[in-house]
Amino acid sequence: MSTETIRLRQRTDWSRLAFIASVFGIILLVWQGYVSFIYDRPIPLPTPVSTVEAFIEMSETGELWEAAFESAQVLVLGSIPGILLGIALGLVIGGIPPLNTSLAPYVYAFYATPFPALIPIFVLVFGLGNTGKAMIVFTLVITTVLLQTIAGVRNVDARFLEVARAFGSPPARTLLEVHLPASMSFIVAGIRLAIGRALVGVVVAEFDTALSGLGALIFRYSGRLALSHAFVPAVVFSITGILFYVSLKKAEQSLEKWRQLG
Amino acid sequence: MSVAQPSDSLLRRALHNRWVLRFAGLIGVLAFWEFMFSGGRVNPIFSAPPTAVVQTIPDVLADELYLPAVGSTLRLFSMGFAIAAVLGILVGLLLARVRLLDVGLTPYLNALYASPLPAIIPILTAVLGYTFQTKLLIVVLLAIFPILINVHQGARSVDDTLLEVARSLRVSESKLWLDVIIPSSLPFLIVGLRLGAARGMIGTAVAELYTSPDGLGYLILRYGFRFDMDAMLVVVLTFTAISLLLSWSTGLLERRVRRWRVSAG
Numbered sequence: 001m002s003t004e005t006i007r008l009r010q011r012t013d014w015s016r017l018a019f020i021a022s023v024f025g026i027i028l029l030v031w032q033g034y035v036s037f038i039y040d041r042p043i044p045l046p047t048p049v050s051t052v053e054a055f056i057e058m059s060e061t062g063e064l065w066e067a068a069f070e071s072a073q074v075l076v077l078g079s080i081p082g083i084l085l086g087i088a089l090g091l092v093i094g095g096i097p098p099l100n101t102s103l104a105p106y107v108y109a110f111y112a113t114p115f116p117a118l119i120p121i122f123v124l125v126f127g128l129g130n131t132g133k134a135m136i137v138f139t140l141v142i143t144t145v146l147l148q149t150i151a152g153v154r155n156v157d158a159r160f161l162e163v164a165r166a167f168g169s170p171p172a173r174t175l176l177e178v179h180l181p182a183s184m185s186f187i188v189a190g191i192r193l194a195i196g197r198a199l200v201g202v203v204v205a206e207f208d209t210a211l212s213g214l215g216a217l218i219f220r221y222s223g224r225l226a227l228s229h230a231f232v233p234a235v236v237f238s239i240t241g242i243l244f245y246v247s248l249k250k251a252e253q254s255l256e257k258w259r260q261l262g
Numbered sequence: 263m264s265v266a267q268p269s270d271s272l273l274r275r276a277l278h279n280r281w282v283l284r285f286a287g288l289i290g291v292l293a294f295w296e297f298m299f300s301g302g303r304v305n306p307i308f309s310a311p312p313t314a315v316v317q318t319i320p321d322v323l324a325d326e327l328y329l330p331a332v333g334s335t336l337r338l339f340s341m342g343f344a345i346a347a348v349l350g351i352l353v354g355l356l357l358a359r360v361r362l363l364d365v366g367l368t369p370y371l372n373a374l375y376a377s378p379l380p381a382i383i384p385i386l387t388a389v390l391g392y393t394f395q396t397k398l399l400i401v402v403l404l405a406i407f408p409i410l411i412n413v414h415q416g417a418r419s420v421d422d423t424l425l426e427v428a429r430s431l432r433v434s435e436s437k438l439w440l441d442v443i444i445p446s447s448l449p450f451l452i453v454g455l456r457l458g459a460a461r462g463m464i465g466t467a468v469a470e471l472y473t474s475p476d477g478l479g480y481l482i483l484r485y486g487f488r489f490d491m492d493a494m495l496v497v498v499l500t501f502t503a504i505s506l507l508l509s510w511s512t513g514l515l516e517r518r519v520r521r522w523r524v525s526a527g
Contacts, residue, residue: 016365023366043389098277102287112460112509113502114467116380117479120486121494125308199378200464207384207472215381222384230385238377245376 043225050228051235058232063217068236071202071213074130078137079198083191086142087180090149090187095175104150111143115197119205128209136201141194148190152183185255192248199241310491315499318492327481332500335477338394339466339504342401346458350406351451354413355443368414375407380468392474397466400473404465408457416450417443452519456512463505 028048035047046054058064093099093107119136126132156179164174206215214233221230276282292312299311322328357364357371383400390396420443428438470479478497485493 019365020369024370027370045389046385098283101280102283102290105284106287106291109502109506112505113498114463114505116464116467116471117482117498117501120471120482121491121498124486124489124491124494125305196376196378200380200468203378203381204468204472218381219384222388225388227385227388230388231382234381234385237381238373241378242373242376 044227046228046231051231054226054228055232055235058217058229064232064236067212067214067217067233070130071206071215071237074133074202074213075137075195075198077130078134079141079195082138082141082194082198083145086145086190086194087149087187089142090146091153091175091179093146094150094153094183095171095179100150100154104147107143107146107150111147115140115201116204119201119208123205123208128211130212133202133205133209133213136205137198140197140201141191144194144197145187145190148186148193149183152186152190153179155186156182182259185252185259188248188252188255192245192252195244195248196241199237199244203237307489308491310495314492315495318490318496322493322496325481327484331477331481331497333477335466335470335479335501336504338397338401338469338477339462342398342465343405343459343462345398346402346405346462347409347455349402350409350454350458351413354410354454355417355439357410357414358417358443364414371407371410375411379403380465380472383468383472387473396473397469397476400469401462401465404468405458405462408461409451409454412450412454412457413447416447416454419450420446449516449519452512452516456509456516459508459512460505463501463508467501 032047032049035045039045044050055064093103115136118139122132122136122139126135153175160178160182161174164178169177202213203215203218206213207219210216210219214237217233218230221227296311296313299309357368380400386399387396390399424442424446425438428442433441466477467479470477471483475483478500481497482494485491485497
Protein backbone atom coordinates (compact mmCIF):
# COMPACT_ATOMS: atom_id res chain seq x y z
CA MET A 1 0.00 0.00 0.00
CA SER A 2 2.62 2.51 1.05
CA THR A 3 5.04 1.59 -1.75
CA GLU A 4 2.12 1.87 -4.14
CA THR A 5 1.36 5.43 -3.07
CA ILE A 6 5.03 6.37 -3.19
CA ARG A 7 5.36 5.03 -6.70
CA LEU A 8 2.17 6.81 -7.68
CA ARG A 9 3.43 10.08 -6.32
CA GLN A 10 6.73 9.69 -8.14
CA ARG A 11 4.99 8.94 -11.39
CA THR A 12 2.67 11.90 -11.18
CA ASP A 13 5.59 14.13 -10.27
CA TRP A 14 7.51 13.05 -13.36
CA SER A 15 4.60 13.57 -15.70
CA ARG A 16 4.00 16.92 -14.06
CA LEU A 17 7.60 17.97 -14.62
CA ALA A 18 7.48 16.75 -18.21
CA PHE A 19 4.33 18.77 -18.75
CA ILE A 20 5.85 21.90 -17.23
CA ALA A 21 8.98 21.48 -19.36
CA SER A 22 6.95 20.99 -22.50
CA VAL A 23 5.01 24.18 -21.76
CA PHE A 24 8.38 25.94 -21.68
CA GLY A 25 9.23 24.36 -25.04
CA ILE A 26 5.93 25.57 -26.50
CA ILE A 27 6.52 29.09 -25.19
CA LEU A 28 9.98 29.17 -26.80
CA LEU A 29 8.64 27.79 -30.11
CA VAL A 30 5.78 30.28 -30.29
CA TRP A 31 8.17 33.13 -29.44
CA GLN A 32 10.70 32.05 -32.09
CA GLY A 33 7.95 31.48 -34.64
CA TYR A 34 6.32 34.84 -33.95
CA VAL A 35 9.53 36.81 -34.39
CA SER A 36 10.71 34.83 -37.44
CA PHE A 37 7.47 34.71 -39.41
CA ILE A 38 4.98 37.30 -38.20
CA TYR A 39 6.86 40.20 -36.63
CA ASP A 40 7.91 42.59 -39.41
CA ARG A 41 9.02 45.83 -37.79
CA PRO A 42 12.58 47.06 -38.34
CA ILE A 43 13.85 46.65 -34.76
CA PRO A 44 15.14 43.06 -34.43
CA LEU A 45 13.54 41.42 -31.37
CA PRO A 46 15.52 38.84 -29.42
CA THR A 47 14.49 35.23 -30.00
CA PRO A 48 15.51 32.12 -28.05
CA VAL A 49 18.02 31.18 -30.77
CA SER A 50 19.54 34.66 -31.14
CA THR A 51 19.76 34.99 -27.36
CA VAL A 52 21.71 31.75 -27.07
CA GLU A 53 24.00 32.91 -29.89
CA ALA A 54 24.54 36.23 -28.14
CA PHE A 55 25.21 34.40 -24.88
CA ILE A 56 27.92 32.25 -26.51
CA GLU A 57 29.53 35.28 -28.11
CA MET A 58 29.46 37.36 -24.94
CA SER A 59 30.84 34.61 -22.74
CA GLU A 60 33.62 33.87 -25.27
CA THR A 61 34.77 37.48 -25.29
CA GLY A 62 34.47 37.42 -21.49
CA GLU A 63 32.52 40.68 -21.24
CA LEU A 64 29.51 38.92 -19.74
CA TRP A 65 31.47 37.36 -16.87
CA GLU A 66 33.45 40.49 -16.27
CA ALA A 67 30.24 42.48 -15.92
CA ALA A 68 28.64 39.76 -13.80
CA PHE A 69 31.65 39.90 -11.49
CA GLU A 70 31.31 43.67 -11.13
CA SER A 71 27.63 43.42 -10.28
CA ALA A 72 28.22 40.53 -7.88
CA GLN A 73 30.94 42.51 -6.13
CA VAL A 74 28.56 45.41 -5.49
CA LEU A 75 25.86 43.03 -4.26
CA VAL A 76 28.15 41.22 -1.84
CA LEU A 77 29.85 44.39 -0.56
CA GLY A 78 26.53 46.03 0.16
CA SER A 79 24.40 43.15 1.33
CA ILE A 80 26.63 41.34 3.84
CA PRO A 81 27.11 44.36 6.15
CA GLY A 82 23.46 45.24 5.52
CA ILE A 83 22.26 41.81 6.65
CA LEU A 84 24.49 41.68 9.75
CA LEU A 85 23.73 45.22 10.89
CA GLY A 86 20.05 44.79 10.09
CA ILE A 87 19.81 41.72 12.31
CA ALA A 88 21.77 43.36 15.15
CA LEU A 89 19.75 46.58 15.08
CA GLY A 90 16.51 44.64 14.66
CA LEU A 91 17.23 42.57 17.76
CA VAL A 92 17.95 45.68 19.82
CA ILE A 93 15.02 47.76 18.52
CA GLY A 94 12.57 44.86 18.58
CA GLY A 95 13.73 43.73 22.01
CA ILE A 96 13.24 47.13 23.67
CA PRO A 97 9.55 48.04 23.22
CA PRO A 98 9.84 51.83 23.80
CA LEU A 99 12.64 51.98 21.23
CA ASN A 100 10.49 50.03 18.79
CA THR A 101 7.50 52.34 19.21
CA SER A 102 9.66 55.41 18.72
CA LEU A 103 11.76 54.27 15.73
CA ALA A 104 9.89 51.59 13.76
CA PRO A 105 7.42 54.01 12.08
CA TYR A 106 10.30 55.99 10.56
CA VAL A 107 12.15 52.91 9.38
CA TYR A 108 8.89 51.81 7.79
CA ALA A 109 8.38 55.18 6.13
CA PHE A 110 11.85 54.90 4.62
CA TYR A 111 11.13 51.34 3.54
CA ALA A 112 7.88 52.42 1.88
CA THR A 113 9.62 55.09 -0.21
CA PRO A 114 9.82 53.84 -3.80
CA PHE A 115 13.59 53.38 -3.69
CA PRO A 116 14.43 54.08 -7.35
CA ALA A 117 13.64 57.71 -6.51
CA LEU A 118 16.61 57.70 -4.12
CA ILE A 119 19.13 56.35 -6.62
CA PRO A 120 19.96 59.70 -8.29
CA ILE A 121 20.70 61.10 -4.83
CA PHE A 122 23.05 58.24 -4.00
CA VAL A 123 24.82 58.63 -7.32
CA LEU A 124 25.18 62.36 -6.69
CA VAL A 125 26.57 61.95 -3.18
CA PHE A 126 28.69 58.81 -3.55
CA GLY A 127 29.72 59.13 -7.19
CA LEU A 128 29.43 56.81 -10.15
CA GLY A 129 31.76 54.13 -8.82
CA ASN A 130 31.12 50.97 -6.86
CA THR A 131 30.83 52.83 -3.55
CA GLY A 132 27.57 54.48 -4.56
CA LYS A 133 26.06 51.24 -5.81
CA ALA A 134 27.19 49.31 -2.74
CA MET A 135 25.64 52.03 -0.56
CA ILE A 136 22.33 51.64 -2.42
CA VAL A 137 22.40 47.88 -1.84
CA PHE A 138 23.40 48.37 1.79
CA THR A 139 20.55 50.81 2.44
CA LEU A 140 17.94 48.60 0.75
CA VAL A 141 19.13 45.47 2.55
CA ILE A 142 19.50 46.95 6.02
CA THR A 143 16.00 48.46 6.12
CA THR A 144 14.32 45.30 4.86
CA VAL A 145 16.22 42.93 7.18
CA LEU A 146 15.77 45.33 10.11
CA LEU A 147 11.98 45.48 9.73
CA GLN A 148 11.66 41.71 9.36
CA THR A 149 13.92 41.06 12.36
CA ILE A 150 11.76 43.41 14.44
CA ALA A 151 8.67 41.51 13.29
CA GLY A 152 10.35 38.23 14.22
CA VAL A 153 11.40 39.43 17.66
CA ARG A 154 7.92 40.75 18.39
CA ASN A 155 6.41 37.40 17.43
CA VAL A 156 8.51 35.26 19.75
CA ASP A 157 6.35 32.87 21.76
CA ALA A 158 5.72 34.41 25.20
CA ARG A 159 6.27 31.03 26.86
CA PHE A 160 9.93 31.02 25.81
CA LEU A 161 10.43 34.46 27.27
CA GLU A 162 8.76 33.45 30.50
CA VAL A 163 11.07 30.47 30.87
CA ALA A 164 14.10 32.67 30.18
CA ARG A 165 12.91 35.16 32.77
CA ALA A 166 12.16 32.46 35.30
CA PHE A 167 15.74 31.23 35.03
CA GLY A 168 17.05 34.75 35.45
CA SER A 169 18.62 35.03 32.01
CA PRO A 170 20.11 38.51 31.48
CA PRO A 171 18.36 40.50 28.69
CA ALA A 172 21.32 40.40 26.29
CA ARG A 173 21.55 36.65 26.58
CA THR A 174 17.79 36.21 26.10
CA LEU A 175 18.04 38.35 22.98
CA LEU A 176 20.81 36.20 21.51
CA GLU A 177 19.66 32.78 22.63
CA VAL A 178 15.87 33.07 22.57
CA HIS A 179 14.84 35.94 20.29
CA LEU A 180 17.44 35.36 17.59
CA PRO A 181 16.82 31.65 16.93
CA ALA A 182 13.05 32.05 17.32
CA SER A 183 12.94 34.79 14.68
CA MET A 184 15.20 33.09 12.12
CA SER A 185 12.37 32.36 9.69
CA PHE A 186 11.42 36.06 9.68
CA ILE A 187 15.05 37.05 9.20
CA VAL A 188 15.50 34.69 6.26
CA ALA A 189 12.29 36.08 4.74
CA GLY A 190 13.80 39.53 5.21
CA ILE A 191 16.99 38.49 3.42
CA ARG A 192 14.93 37.05 0.56
CA LEU A 193 12.94 40.28 0.14
CA ALA A 194 16.12 42.33 0.57
CA ILE A 195 18.01 40.48 -2.18
CA GLY A 196 15.06 40.97 -4.52
CA ARG A 197 15.10 44.70 -3.88
CA ALA A 198 18.90 44.85 -4.03
CA LEU A 199 18.97 43.22 -7.48
CA VAL A 200 16.57 45.85 -8.79
CA GLY A 201 18.63 48.53 -7.06
CA VAL A 202 21.86 47.32 -8.66
CA VAL A 203 20.48 47.03 -12.16
CA VAL A 204 18.82 50.45 -12.05
CA ALA A 205 21.92 52.10 -10.56
CA GLU A 206 23.96 50.54 -13.36
CA PHE A 207 21.60 52.07 -15.93
CA ASP A 208 22.14 55.38 -14.24
CA THR A 209 25.91 55.30 -14.56
CA ALA A 210 26.15 52.99 -17.61
CA LEU A 211 29.79 52.35 -16.70
CA SER A 212 30.08 48.86 -15.31
CA GLY A 213 28.15 45.74 -14.46
CA LEU A 214 25.38 43.80 -16.13
CA GLY A 215 23.00 46.78 -16.02
CA ALA A 216 25.42 48.83 -18.08
CA LEU A 217 25.67 46.02 -20.65
CA ILE A 218 21.87 45.93 -20.95
CA PHE A 219 21.77 49.69 -21.31
CA ARG A 220 24.56 49.94 -23.90
CA TYR A 221 23.40 47.07 -26.10
CA SER A 222 19.82 48.35 -26.02
CA GLY A 223 21.09 51.72 -27.18
CA ARG A 224 22.68 50.01 -30.20
CA LEU A 225 19.47 48.02 -30.76
CA ALA A 226 21.43 44.77 -30.27
CA LEU A 227 18.51 43.50 -28.22
CA SER A 228 19.56 39.85 -28.08
CA HIS A 229 22.84 40.94 -26.53
CA ALA A 230 20.92 43.18 -24.13
CA PHE A 231 18.62 40.33 -23.20
CA VAL A 232 21.44 37.98 -22.08
CA PRO A 233 22.50 39.97 -18.96
CA ALA A 234 18.82 40.51 -18.11
CA VAL A 235 18.37 36.73 -18.13
CA VAL A 236 21.44 36.33 -15.91
CA PHE A 237 19.91 38.81 -13.44
CA SER A 238 16.61 37.00 -13.58
CA ILE A 239 18.16 33.56 -12.95
CA THR A 240 20.11 34.99 -10.01
CA GLY A 241 16.90 36.39 -8.58
CA ILE A 242 15.04 33.11 -9.03
CA LEU A 243 17.83 31.03 -7.45
CA PHE A 244 18.01 33.30 -4.41
CA TYR A 245 14.23 33.34 -4.10
CA VAL A 246 13.80 29.57 -4.31
CA SER A 247 16.64 28.64 -1.97
CA LEU A 248 15.80 31.24 0.67
CA LYS A 249 12.11 30.34 0.48
CA LYS A 250 13.03 26.69 1.14
CA ALA A 251 15.19 27.68 4.12
CA GLU A 252 12.43 29.94 5.39
CA GLN A 253 9.82 27.19 5.20
CA SER A 254 11.91 24.64 7.09
CA LEU A 255 12.78 27.25 9.74
CA GLU A 256 9.14 28.18 10.04
CA LYS A 257 8.19 24.53 10.53
CA TRP A 258 10.85 24.26 13.21
CA ARG A 259 9.57 27.44 14.87
CA GLN A 260 6.00 26.15 14.93
CA LEU A 261 7.17 22.90 16.56
CA GLY A 262 8.49 24.76 19.60
CA MET B 263 13.75 49.56 30.23
CA SER B 264 16.11 50.17 33.10
CA VAL B 265 15.91 53.92 32.53
CA ALA B 266 12.61 54.33 34.31
CA GLN B 267 13.00 54.34 38.07
CA PRO B 268 9.82 53.63 39.98
CA SER B 269 10.09 57.08 41.59
CA ASP B 270 9.95 59.26 38.43
CA SER B 271 6.47 58.30 37.34
CA LEU B 272 6.28 61.03 34.71
CA LEU B 273 9.12 59.53 32.69
CA ARG B 274 7.61 56.15 33.23
CA ARG B 275 4.24 57.25 31.92
CA ALA B 276 5.95 58.91 28.96
CA LEU B 277 7.69 55.63 28.11
CA HIS B 278 4.29 53.99 27.83
CA ASN B 279 2.63 56.65 25.71
CA ARG B 280 2.75 55.80 22.01
CA TRP B 281 2.58 59.38 20.78
CA VAL B 282 5.22 60.69 23.17
CA LEU B 283 7.53 57.90 22.05
CA ARG B 284 6.87 58.50 18.38
CA PHE B 285 7.49 62.18 18.75
CA ALA B 286 10.73 61.49 20.61
CA GLY B 287 11.72 59.10 17.81
CA LEU B 288 11.03 61.77 15.20
CA ILE B 289 13.17 64.26 17.09
CA GLY B 290 15.91 61.66 17.37
CA VAL B 291 15.83 60.82 13.65
CA LEU B 292 15.88 64.51 12.67
CA ALA B 293 18.69 65.29 15.14
CA PHE B 294 20.79 62.44 13.75
CA TRP B 295 20.12 63.60 10.18
CA GLU B 296 21.04 67.21 11.07
CA PHE B 297 24.18 66.03 12.88
CA MET B 298 25.34 64.03 9.83
CA PHE B 299 25.23 67.11 7.63
CA SER B 300 26.68 69.59 10.08
CA GLY B 301 30.32 70.44 10.73
CA GLY B 302 31.53 69.63 7.23
CA ARG B 303 31.14 65.86 7.48
CA VAL B 304 29.60 65.86 4.01
CA ASN B 305 30.64 67.96 1.01
CA PRO B 306 28.53 71.13 1.42
CA ILE B 307 27.23 70.82 -2.16
CA PHE B 308 25.40 67.64 -1.18
CA SER B 309 24.48 68.78 2.27
CA ALA B 310 20.76 68.49 2.97
CA PRO B 311 20.04 68.81 6.68
CA PRO B 312 16.37 68.66 7.69
CA THR B 313 16.28 72.36 8.58
CA ALA B 314 17.27 73.24 5.00
CA VAL B 315 14.91 70.66 3.48
CA VAL B 316 11.97 72.02 5.48
CA GLN B 317 12.79 75.56 4.32
CA THR B 318 12.82 74.33 0.71
CA ILE B 319 9.32 72.86 0.90
CA PRO B 320 7.52 76.17 0.07
CA ASP B 321 9.88 76.78 -2.87
CA VAL B 322 9.20 73.35 -4.34
CA LEU B 323 5.46 73.68 -3.77
CA ALA B 324 5.58 77.05 -5.52
CA ASP B 325 7.40 75.58 -8.53
CA GLU B 326 4.80 75.58 -11.30
CA LEU B 327 6.03 72.14 -12.35
CA TYR B 328 5.33 70.51 -8.98
CA LEU B 329 1.57 69.99 -8.96
CA PRO B 330 1.40 68.82 -12.61
CA ALA B 331 4.24 66.41 -11.79
CA VAL B 332 2.31 64.96 -8.86
CA GLY B 333 -0.70 64.68 -11.15
CA SER B 334 1.12 62.79 -13.88
CA THR B 335 2.79 60.46 -11.39
CA LEU B 336 -0.59 59.66 -9.84
CA ARG B 337 -2.11 59.17 -13.30
CA LEU B 338 0.63 56.75 -14.38
CA PHE B 339 0.41 54.81 -11.14
CA SER B 340 -3.37 54.58 -10.97
CA MET B 341 -3.80 53.55 -14.60
CA GLY B 342 -1.06 50.92 -14.34
CA PHE B 343 -2.36 49.66 -11.02
CA ALA B 344 -5.94 49.43 -12.29
CA ILE B 345 -4.86 47.42 -15.34
CA ALA B 346 -2.68 45.18 -13.18
CA ALA B 347 -5.55 44.61 -10.72
CA VAL B 348 -8.09 43.66 -13.40
CA LEU B 349 -5.69 41.42 -15.32
CA GLY B 350 -4.21 39.93 -12.16
CA ILE B 351 -7.61 39.01 -10.75
CA LEU B 352 -8.82 37.51 -14.05
CA VAL B 353 -5.67 35.46 -14.67
CA GLY B 354 -5.42 34.42 -11.02
CA LEU B 355 -9.00 33.13 -10.99
CA LEU B 356 -8.56 31.42 -14.36
CA LEU B 357 -5.45 29.60 -13.13
CA ALA B 358 -7.22 28.51 -9.98
CA ARG B 359 -10.08 27.04 -11.98
CA VAL B 360 -8.34 25.46 -14.99
CA ARG B 361 -6.01 22.78 -13.72
CA LEU B 362 -3.95 22.39 -16.91
CA LEU B 363 -3.10 26.10 -17.03
CA ASP B 364 -2.34 26.07 -13.33
CA VAL B 365 0.19 23.22 -13.53
CA GLY B 366 1.75 24.47 -16.76
CA LEU B 367 2.03 28.19 -16.12
CA THR B 368 2.29 28.79 -12.37
CA PRO B 369 6.02 27.93 -12.16
CA TYR B 370 6.79 30.48 -14.87
CA LEU B 371 4.63 33.17 -13.30
CA ASN B 372 6.40 32.58 -9.98
CA ALA B 373 9.73 32.83 -11.78
CA LEU B 374 8.73 36.18 -13.27
CA TYR B 375 7.61 37.32 -9.81
CA ALA B 376 11.08 36.52 -8.42
CA SER B 377 12.94 38.20 -11.30
CA PRO B 378 14.21 41.78 -11.16
CA LEU B 379 11.95 42.88 -14.00
CA PRO B 380 13.26 46.46 -14.30
CA ALA B 381 16.33 44.83 -15.93
CA ILE B 382 14.44 44.74 -19.24
CA ILE B 383 13.48 48.42 -19.21
CA PRO B 384 16.08 49.53 -21.80
CA ILE B 385 14.90 46.72 -24.10
CA LEU B 386 11.27 47.78 -23.67
CA THR B 387 12.08 51.39 -24.47
CA ALA B 388 14.10 50.32 -27.52
CA VAL B 389 11.15 48.35 -28.89
CA LEU B 390 8.20 50.48 -27.79
CA GLY B 391 9.83 53.89 -27.81
CA TYR B 392 9.84 56.62 -25.19
CA THR B 393 6.08 56.61 -24.84
CA PHE B 394 3.49 56.65 -22.09
CA GLN B 395 2.60 53.05 -23.04
CA THR B 396 6.12 51.89 -22.17
CA LYS B 397 5.82 53.44 -18.72
CA LEU B 398 2.40 51.95 -18.25
CA LEU B 399 3.72 48.51 -19.22
CA ILE B 400 6.51 48.80 -16.62
CA VAL B 401 4.04 49.65 -13.85
CA VAL B 402 1.72 46.81 -14.89
CA LEU B 403 4.59 44.31 -15.08
CA LEU B 404 5.73 45.16 -11.57
CA ALA B 405 2.31 45.38 -9.95
CA ILE B 406 0.57 42.39 -11.53
CA PHE B 407 2.43 39.41 -10.07
CA PRO B 408 1.69 39.85 -6.36
CA ILE B 409 -2.00 40.39 -7.23
CA LEU B 410 -2.19 37.43 -9.57
CA ILE B 411 -0.36 35.04 -7.24
CA ASN B 412 -2.38 36.04 -4.18
CA VAL B 413 -5.72 35.76 -5.98
CA HIS B 414 -4.66 32.37 -7.27
CA GLN B 415 -3.75 31.18 -3.77
CA GLY B 416 -6.93 32.64 -2.32
CA ALA B 417 -9.19 30.95 -4.86
CA ARG B 418 -7.42 27.64 -4.33
CA SER B 419 -7.63 27.80 -0.57
CA VAL B 420 -11.44 27.88 -0.50
CA ASP B 421 -12.69 25.60 2.24
CA ASP B 422 -13.52 22.20 0.74
CA THR B 423 -16.64 21.78 2.86
CA LEU B 424 -18.02 25.01 1.43
CA LEU B 425 -17.40 23.73 -2.10
CA GLU B 426 -18.97 20.39 -1.28
CA VAL B 427 -22.07 21.93 0.24
CA ALA B 428 -22.41 24.21 -2.78
CA ARG B 429 -22.01 21.29 -5.15
CA SER B 430 -24.49 19.09 -3.29
CA LEU B 431 -26.99 21.93 -3.45
CA ARG B 432 -26.36 22.09 -7.20
CA VAL B 433 -25.32 25.69 -7.10
CA SER B 434 -24.63 27.02 -10.59
CA GLU B 435 -21.06 27.89 -11.58
CA SER B 436 -21.73 31.64 -11.59
CA LYS B 437 -23.36 31.51 -8.16
CA LEU B 438 -20.51 29.38 -6.86
CA TRP B 439 -18.10 32.12 -7.91
CA LEU B 440 -20.13 35.01 -6.55
CA ASP B 441 -21.18 33.45 -3.27
CA VAL B 442 -18.32 31.14 -2.35
CA ILE B 443 -15.03 31.57 -4.18
CA ILE B 444 -14.81 35.34 -4.46
CA PRO B 445 -15.87 36.15 -0.87
CA SER B 446 -13.53 33.63 0.67
CA SER B 447 -10.55 34.71 -1.43
CA LEU B 448 -11.16 38.40 -0.74
CA PRO B 449 -8.58 38.70 2.08
CA PHE B 450 -5.92 37.27 -0.23
CA LEU B 451 -6.92 39.71 -2.94
CA ILE B 452 -6.48 42.64 -0.58
CA VAL B 453 -3.02 41.45 0.48
CA GLY B 454 -2.16 41.10 -3.19
CA LEU B 455 -3.42 44.61 -3.90
CA ARG B 456 -1.37 46.06 -1.04
CA LEU B 457 1.82 44.35 -2.23
CA GLY B 458 1.00 45.19 -5.84
CA ALA B 459 0.49 48.86 -5.01
CA ALA B 460 3.90 49.02 -3.30
CA ARG B 461 5.62 47.41 -6.28
CA GLY B 462 3.57 49.54 -8.65
CA MET B 463 4.94 52.66 -6.98
CA ILE B 464 8.47 51.30 -7.44
CA GLY B 465 7.61 50.71 -11.10
CA THR B 466 6.25 54.24 -11.39
CA ALA B 467 9.45 55.72 -9.97
CA VAL B 468 11.65 53.58 -12.23
CA ALA B 469 9.56 54.38 -15.29
CA GLU B 470 9.63 58.11 -14.61
CA LEU B 471 13.38 58.17 -14.03
CA TYR B 472 14.73 55.68 -16.55
CA THR B 473 12.54 55.95 -19.65
CA SER B 474 11.61 59.44 -20.80
CA PRO B 475 11.68 61.46 -17.58
CA ASP B 476 8.24 62.55 -16.45
CA GLY B 477 6.28 63.48 -13.35
CA LEU B 478 8.03 63.47 -9.99
CA GLY B 479 10.88 61.42 -11.47
CA TYR B 480 11.59 64.22 -13.90
CA LEU B 481 11.60 66.74 -11.06
CA ILE B 482 14.17 64.67 -9.15
CA LEU B 483 16.47 64.62 -12.18
CA ARG B 484 15.90 68.32 -12.85
CA TYR B 485 16.82 69.36 -9.31
CA GLY B 486 19.69 66.90 -9.49
CA PHE B 487 21.23 68.72 -12.47
CA ARG B 488 21.25 71.85 -10.32
CA PHE B 489 22.77 69.94 -7.38
CA ASP B 490 19.76 71.06 -5.37
CA MET B 491 19.73 68.21 -2.86
CA ASP B 492 17.16 69.87 -0.60
CA ALA B 493 14.61 70.09 -3.38
CA MET B 494 15.37 66.54 -4.52
CA LEU B 495 14.60 65.29 -1.04
CA VAL B 496 11.32 67.20 -0.95
CA VAL B 497 10.28 65.35 -4.12
CA VAL B 498 11.43 62.01 -2.66
CA LEU B 499 9.35 62.78 0.44
CA THR B 500 6.37 63.35 -1.84
CA PHE B 501 6.90 59.84 -3.20
CA THR B 502 7.10 58.59 0.39
CA ALA B 503 3.87 60.35 1.33
CA ILE B 504 1.99 58.85 -1.64
CA SER B 505 3.27 55.36 -0.81
CA LEU B 506 2.41 55.67 2.88
CA LEU B 507 -1.07 56.88 2.02
CA LEU B 508 -1.54 53.88 -0.28
CA SER B 509 -0.24 51.40 2.25
CA TRP B 510 -2.32 52.95 5.02
CA SER B 511 -5.54 52.82 3.00
CA THR B 512 -5.01 49.25 1.78
CA GLY B 513 -4.15 48.27 5.36
CA LEU B 514 -7.42 49.79 6.53
CA LEU B 515 -9.28 47.83 3.85
CA GLU B 516 -7.49 44.67 4.92
CA ARG B 517 -8.55 45.02 8.54
CA ARG B 518 -12.13 45.78 7.55
CA VAL B 519 -12.35 42.73 5.29
CA ARG B 520 -10.85 40.52 7.97
CA ARG B 521 -13.38 41.74 10.51
CA TRP B 522 -16.22 41.21 8.04
CA ARG B 523 -14.97 37.73 7.29
CA VAL B 524 -14.71 36.78 10.94
CA SER B 525 -18.21 38.04 11.68
CA ALA B 526 -19.61 36.30 8.59
CA GLY B 527 -17.80 32.98 9.01
